[in-house]
Amino acid sequence: MADILLEDLVKTYGDHEAIHRISCHIKPGEFMVIVGPSGCGKSTLLRMIAGLETVTRGNIRINGQCVNRIEPKDRDIAMVFQNYALYPHMTVFNNMAYGLKLRKMTKPEIQTRVRECADLLQIGHLLDRKPKELSGGQRQRVAMGRAIIRKPSVFLFDEPLSNLDAKLRQSMRVELKGLHTRLKTTMVYVTHDQVEAMTLADRIMVLNEGQIEQVGTPDVLYERPETIFTAQFIGSPEMNFIKARIVDQTLVFDIKDQGISFPAPDIELSNTENLICGIRPEHITLHGALDSGQAGIKGRIQLIERLGSDTLYYIDLSHDRRLTIKTHLNLPLQIHDEVYAGFSPDRFHLFDPASGKRLPLSEKIT
Amino acid sequence: MLKPVHFKSSILPYLLVFPQIIITLVFFIWPASQALYQSFLVEDAFGLSSEFVWLDNFTALFSDPDYLNSFLRTFFFSMATASLSMGFSLMLAVKTDRVIRFATPYRALLIWPYAVAPVVAGTLWMFMFDPTLGLAAWWLKTAGISWNHRMNGNQAMLLIIFAASWKQISYNFLFFIAGLQAIPKSLIEAAAIDGAGRTRQFWSIVFPLLSPTTFFLLVVNVVYTFFDTFGIVHAVTKGGPAGATKILVYKVYNDGFIGLDLGGSAAQSVILMIIVIALTIIQFKYIERRVEY
Ligand SMILES: Nc1ncnc2c1ncn2[C@@H]1O[C@H](COP(=O)(O)OP(=O)(O)OP(=O)(O)O)[C@@H](O)[C@H]1O
Ligand SMILES: [Mg+2]
Numbered sequence: 001m002a003d004i005l006l007e008d009l010v011k012t013y014g015d016h017e018a019i020h021r022i023s024c025h026i027k028p029g030e031f032m033v034i035v036g037p038s039g040c041g042k043s044t045l046l047r048m049i050a051g052l053e054t055v056t057r058g059n060i061r062i063n064g065q066c067v068n069r070i071e072p073k074d075r076d077i078a079m080v081f082q083n084y085a086l087y088p089h090m091t092v093f094n095n096m097a098y099g100l101k102l103r104k105m106t107k108p109e110i111q112t113r114v115r116e117c118a119d120l121l122q123i124g125h126l127l128d129r130k131p132k133e134l135s136g137g138q139r140q141r142v143a144m145g146r147a148i149i150r151k152p153s154v155f156l157f158d159e160p161l162s163n164l165d166a167k168l169r170q171s172m173r174v175e176l177k178g179l180h181t182r183l184k185t186t187m188v189y190v191t192h193d194q195v196e197a198m199t200l201a202d203r204i205m206v207l208n209e210g211q212i213e214q215v216g217t218p219d220v221l222y223e224r225p226e227t228i229f230t231a232q233f234i235g236s237p238e239m240n241f242i243k244a245r246i247v248d249q250t251l252v253f254d255i256k257d258q259g260i261s262f263p264a265p266d267i268e269l270s271n272t273e274n275l276i277c278g279i280r281p282e283h284i285t286l287h288g289a290l291d292s293g294q295a296g297i298k299g300r301i302q303l304i305e306r307l308g309s310d311t312l313y314y315i316d317l318s319h320d321r322r323l324t325i326k327t328h329l330n331l332p333l334q335i336h337d338e339v340y341a342g343f344s345p346d347r348f349h350l351f352d353p354a355s356g357k358r359l360p361l362s363e364k365i366t
Numbered sequence: 367m368l369k370p371v372h373f374k375s376s377i378l379p380y381l382l383v384f385p386q387i388i389i390t391l392v393f394f395i396w397p398a399s400q401a402l403y404q405s406f407l408v409e410d411a412f413g414l415s416s417e418f419v420w421l422d423n424f425t426a427l428f429s430d431p432d433y434l435n436s437f438l439r440t441f442f443f444s445m446a447t448a449s450l451s452m453g454f455s456l457m458l459a460v461k462t463d464r465v466i467r468f469a470t471p472y473r474a475l476l477i478w479p480y481a482v483a484p485v486v487a488g489t490l491w492m493f494m495f496d497p498t499l500g501l502a503a504w505w506l507k508t509a510g511i512s513w514n515h516r517m518n519g520n521q522a523m524l525l526i527i528f529a530a531s532w533k534q535i536s537y538n539f540l541f542f543i544a545g546l547q548a549i550p551k552s553l554i555e556a557a558a559i560d561g562a563g564r565t566r567q568f569w570s571i572v573f574p575l576l577s578p579t580t581f582f583l584l585v586v587n588v589v590y591t592f593f594d595t596f597g598i599v600h601a602v603t604k605g606g607p608a609g610a611t612k613i614l615v616y617k618v619y620n621d622g623f624i625g626l627d628l629g630g631s632a633a634q635s636v637i638l639m640i641i642v643i644a645l646t647i648i649q650f651k652y653i654e655r656r657v658e659y
Contacts, residue, residue: 073561085552089574099560
């Protein structure tokens with residue numbers, strides 16, 4: 001077990017800055033998931049921790065020791081690559097034993113270690129095969145085996161499940177989580193899949209264009225996204241964003257011809273005209289008709305997606321606005337029906353569109 | 367991937383390959399069949415009549431110690447040239463691959479020797495090592511080594527090995543570079559994390575993965591040394607001194623055009639041809655079998 005400290009980390013390629021001043025402390029035994037859209041610098045950051053990319057500025061400390069100038073092999077880490085990077089000319093056994101041989105372990109020791117590890121990952125029957133004779137999922141396991149066999153103090157994963165089909169990905173996810181509970185080793189895991197991030201992570205680091213948007217537990221990221229970017233990135237389907245303003249202590253949705261307002265507390269805001277209100281699809285209710293006294297926004301069902309347990313309704317409001325609503329209720333509604341969306345203000349997230357930051361106000365809405 | 371192309375007219379494809387077929391027929395099939403035919407004949411000293419002698423030319427060759435000697439010499443020359451040239455190219459390729467992965471101008475420079483005709487390459491080396499005029503010979507002299515490849519058979523052999531290797535370096539280099547770049551970088555990185563240093567990475571990962579390229583080049587180089595080195599030998603040593611550099615392909619010329627033993631010379635070239643065909647077949651078999659991992 002080791003902790004990793006990133007201090008003001010910067011990486012530039014030529015004059016392109018891929019990582020901007022990242023600071024973060026990854027605790028011993030933590031499962032940290034780095035998530036973000038393609039090209040945001042996830043792999044670069046991971047490869048810097050691995051020692052495969054040089055550090056332009058800042059420090060990386062593993063267990064307190066600055067590793068900026070330490071070779072990958074001396075960092076006591078193991079990495080699983082997206083394409084697995086199994087040695088194609090070696091058998092599964094030799095793939096796993098390679099690192100042990102280089103560490104001058106004796107033959108019988110290697111034998112037992114490989115056996116142990118192969119049993120753990122259920123690849124004992126594959127030891128004599130070459131990588132090309134394995135299925136994608138089996139390769140994945142071997143790659144995992146090659147990493148855990150050395151018992152390093154940090155595991156690094158770069159989108160290890162992205163080449164697997166949905167079903168296999170799901171079961172590998174569960175296994176990976178199980179592995180972490182058993183080994184209790186510090187893991188840093190890169191993915192662009194927010195479901196993977198939410199299910200695996202102790203904490204998630206959301207990365208956007210080389211900068212940290214937010215670091216927090218999955219719950220915090222879901223309940224209290226600090227930026228519009230995080231709010232949009234975490235949660236599936238994506239959060240709804242509605243333009244809003246505050247007038248006379250009420251929050252008014254900026255939807256033409258549809259008056260709906262919620263009480264807002266009296267807090268000084270420099271800008272009350274131009275706000276963004278984020279609402280998760282699962283926090284909107286759907287009604288065929290409104291009861292008296294109930295407030296709602298009128299719209300038309302554009303598309304219905306039935307996912308089994310849940311149903312997604314895509315609602316067309318006037319003037320090109322759309323809402324996504326997720327519900328587990330089985331409503332007798334059809335496409336093109338006129339419906340009303342109901343809101344509960346305590347689930348609102350308010351953002352300032354200029355800075356993209358969360359407004360403190362949003363907790364105070366009752 | 368080769369894509370099949372469909373032609374509307376049925377003549378066009380034949381027209382397209384026609385020039386190549388003519389060239390093959392005129393410059394390869396016809397002389398080869400002539401050589402085969404000649405190898406069964408014995409001509410009298412004046413070239414007036416010839417007699418069909420079946421395999422006599424061949425049996426004579428294999429009982430001729432001079433020929434067997436030449437065979438051994440060729441084998442040595444071939445192996446030495448192939449290993450020297452390939453070893454050096456591989457070294458260059460590894461360095462280049464590491465330092466300037468995409469610098470094409472540099473790579474373009476390295477291909478130049480390949481465009482040089484064998485005779486010119488040979489002449490170049492001959493002048494450099496000329497015992498009286500050559501710069502390299504003079505350096506060697508100041509270093510206390512007396513160099514005279516006109517007198518010293520070993521030195522003559524060394525010189526043609528150098529010349530032949532030099533010319534082949536760029537070709538080998540290009541293939542090695544291509545081979546190296548086909549190896550996924552992540553494999554090297556995985557090995558680095560697994561604890562392998564540079565040297566270890568090379569021998570346990572890169573070199574084995576490069577083996578298809580290496581094998582391909584080995585065959586190409588051996589074929590080259592057996593077949594294409596006539597110009598070099600002719601320009602540098604003319605087979606001398608005392609036959610020290612008389613490799614098979616030079617002996618074919620020497621016996622045929624200097625010694626005027628057409629039948630024997632033809633038989634030798636037939637044997638050379640068989641060797642090359644055999645090598646090519648091995649090549650194809652092997653390549654087919656392990657074209658990918
Ligand atoms: N070797 C390199 N040279 C120059 N630019 C690079 C290099 N490697 C990465 N970059 C740039 O750095 C940025 C971050 O790349 P990185 O590979 O870390 O993205 P990523 O988040 O892993 O994306 P993906 O999800 O697609 O893998 C990109 O803009 C990329 O173009
Ligand atoms: Mg990546």
